[in-house]
Amino acid sequence: MASNHLKWESKQLATWYFTFAAIIFGAQLLFGLIAAIQYVMPGFLFEIVDFSIARILHINALVVWMVFAMIGSVYWLLPDETGIETVGIKIGKLLFWVFAAAIVVVVLVYLLVQVGPADETTIWFITEGREYIEAPRWADIGIVVVVLGFIGNLYATGMKGKPTGIVTVLMADMLAFAGIYLAGMFFTDNISVDQFWWWWVIHLWVEATWEVFVGAIAAYGLITMIGAHRKVVEMWLWIEVAMLFGSGILGMGHHYFWIGTPEYWWEIGALFSALEPLPLVAMFIHVLYDWGKQQGAAHQRGEEGSVITNKPAFTWFILQAFGNFLGAGVWGFFHTLPQVNLYTHGTQFTSAHGHLAFFGAYATILIGMMYVAIQGSNGIKVLKHTKSSIAAAWMIAGGVMGMTVALTIAGYVDVIVTRAQMGATWAGYFDGHSGMWMLQGMDWRLIMGVVTFLGFLFLIKDFLSTGKNAVHIR
Numbered sequence: 001m002a003s004n005h006l007k008w009e010s011k012q013l014a015t016w017y018f019t020f021a022a023i024i025f026g027a028q029l030l031f032g033l034i035a036a037i038q039y040v041m042p043g044f045l046f047e048i049v050d051f052s053i054a055r056i057l058h059i060n061a062l063v064v065w066m067v068f069a070m071i072g073s074v075y076w077l078l079p080d081e082t083g084i085e086t087v088g089i090k091i092g093k094l095l096f097w098v099f100a101a102a103i104v105v106v107v108l109v110y111l112l113v114q115v116g117p118a119d120e121t122t123i124w125f126i127t128e129g130r131e132y133i134e135a136p137r138w139a140d141i142g143i144v145v146v147v148l149g150f151i152g153n154l155y156a157t158g159m160k161g162k163p164t165g166i167v168t169v170l171m172a173d174m175l176a177f178a179g180i181y182l183a184g185m186f187f188t189d190n191i192s193v194d195q196f197w198w199w200w201v202i203h204l205w206v207e208a209t210w211e212v213f214v215g216a217i218a219a220y221g222l223i224t225m226i227g228a229h230r231k232v233v234e235m236w237l238w239i240e241v242a243m244l245f246g247s248g249i250l251g252m253g254h255h256y257f258w259i260g261t262p263e264y265w266w267e268i269g270a271l272f273s274a275l276e277p278l279p280l281v282a283m284f285i286h287v288l289y290d291w292g293k294q295q296g297a298a299h300q301r302g303e304e305g306s307v308i309t310n311k312p313a314f315t316w317f318i319l320q321a322f323g324n325f326l327g328a329g330v331w332g333f334f335h336t337l338p339q340v341n342l343y344t345h346g347t348q349f350t351s352a353h354g355h356l357a358f359f360g361a362y363a364t365i366l367i368g369m370m371y372v373a374i375q376g377s378n379g380i381k382v383l384k385h386t387k388s389s390i391a392a393a394w395m396i397a398g399g400v401m402g403m404t405v406a407l408t409i410a411g412y413v414d415v416i417v418t419r420a421q422m423g424a425t426w427a428g429y430f431d432g433h434s435g436m437w438m439l440q441g442m443d444w445r446l447i448m449g450v451v452t453f454l455g456f457l458f459l460i461k462d463f464l465s466t467g468k469n470a471v472h473i474r
Ligand code: HEM
Pocket: 131, 206, 207, 254, 255, 273, 274, 276, 277, 324, 327, 328, 329, 331, 332, 333, 334, 335, 336, 337, 341, 344, 345, 346, 347, 350, 353, 354, 355, 357, 358, 361
C-alpha cells in the first residue's frame, strides 16, 4: 500500500495497520486450512502443528487482524472527521511497531514452544489458554499499554478537533472495547467463574462494542462513498448504540446456560439475546434505505444515480449488511433459545454461526476499509472494480457461505444423531461424527475453505495492483 499521496500522517499509520492486518488475515486462513485438513485426514502434521495449535493460531489471528484493521480504520478516518492531524501520532507509530513485534513473538511461541509446564510460567510466557485471547500475560500487558496509547491519541484528537457524532461514538466505544479486555486477564480457580468473565470479553466485544464500531465505520463509509446525509446516519448510529448496549449486555445470558451459573440466566438469556438481532436488522434496513433514497433523489434530478466513489469498498460494505444480518441475526437467533441450545451447544452448528458472523459482520467491512485506504493513499478519485476485486469478493464471500452451509449440515447430524438420538453419550459422539453427512460436510468445508483462500490471493493481488492501474487525481 503506497502512501506517497498522503498528507496526513494518521492515514499513513493506518496503512501500516491495514498491511499488517492483511498479512495476519492470510495466516488465519492458512491455519484454518490446516485444521480443516485435520478433520479429513487426522494424521496431517501430527505432533508438528496439532489441531489444538492450528486452531489457536486460526482464531487468535482472526482477533488480532481484526483489531489491527479496526485501529487502522480509526486512524484513517480521524483526520477526515476532526479536520486535524491525529494528536500524538509519533507515539502511535512507535506503538504500532511494539504491537506488531509482540504479535510476531506470540505467534512464534505458539508455533515453536506450543505447551508449557502446568504452572504460572505458562500463563506468563506461553499461553493463558483462553479461547480467542490466548496471548500470554506479558503480551496482555503489552497490548493494554499499546491500546491505552491509541485511546489517548483518539481522545486528544477528538477533543482538539471537530467532535462529530462518529468520533464521539468511537471515543466511548473504544474505551469500552479496551476496558472489557481486562475481564479476560485475571484468573480464577473456579472454571465457572472463569468462563463467566471470559465471556465478557468475547461476547461483549462481538455483540456490543464491535457492532457499535462497525456502525460508526458504516456511517463514515456511507457519507464518504455515496454522500449520505450525516444527520440521518448519525441518528441511526445513536439508536444502535442504545439498543446494542442494552440487548448485548443481558443477551450474554445465552453463554451462561450450561456453565454452572444460576438457572435464571435461561430466561434472561433467552429474552435479551432474542432481541439482539433487532438492531442488526435496523442497521441492515438503514443501509439499503439510505442508498435507495440517495438513488431516488438522483433520479429526480435526472441523473444516473449517485456516483459510488469506491466500488470495491462499497461492495464489501453491502456484503457486511447482508453478512451481519445472516451470520449474527439469523444464524445467531437460530440457537439462542435455551430449548434449542440444549441440543446445538458446541456442535458444528456453533462453528457455522461463528464463521458467518465473524466474517459477515467484521471481515467484510474491514476489507472495505482497506479499499478505502488504497483509494486514498494512491490519490484515486473513483476506484472501480477490477477482475481481481470481483473474483475476490465472489470467492471469499461464496467460500465462507459454502463453509457455513457445509457446517450447518454437519451440525444437523451432530444435533440429531449425537444429541437427540444418542443422548450426548461418548458412543453417540462417534456415531454422529462418522456418519456420511458429517464426513461429507467436512470435505465440503475444506473445499470451500480452499475457494476462500484463492479468493484471498485475488484480494492481495488487487490490493497490490489497483493503485498502479487507476486514474489519479493528481
Ligand atoms: C457479529 C456478531 C456475532 C459474532 C461475531 C458471533 C460469534 C460467535 C462465536 C465465534 C461463537 C462460538 C464461541 C465459542 O467458541 O464457544 C458464538 C456462540 C454463540 N452465539 Fe454468537 N456471534 C455474534 C452474534 C450473535 C447473536 C446476535 C446471537 C443471538 C441472537 C448469537 C448467539 C450465539 C449463541 C447462542 C452462541 C453459543 C453457541 C453454543 O452454545 O455452542 N451470536 N458466537
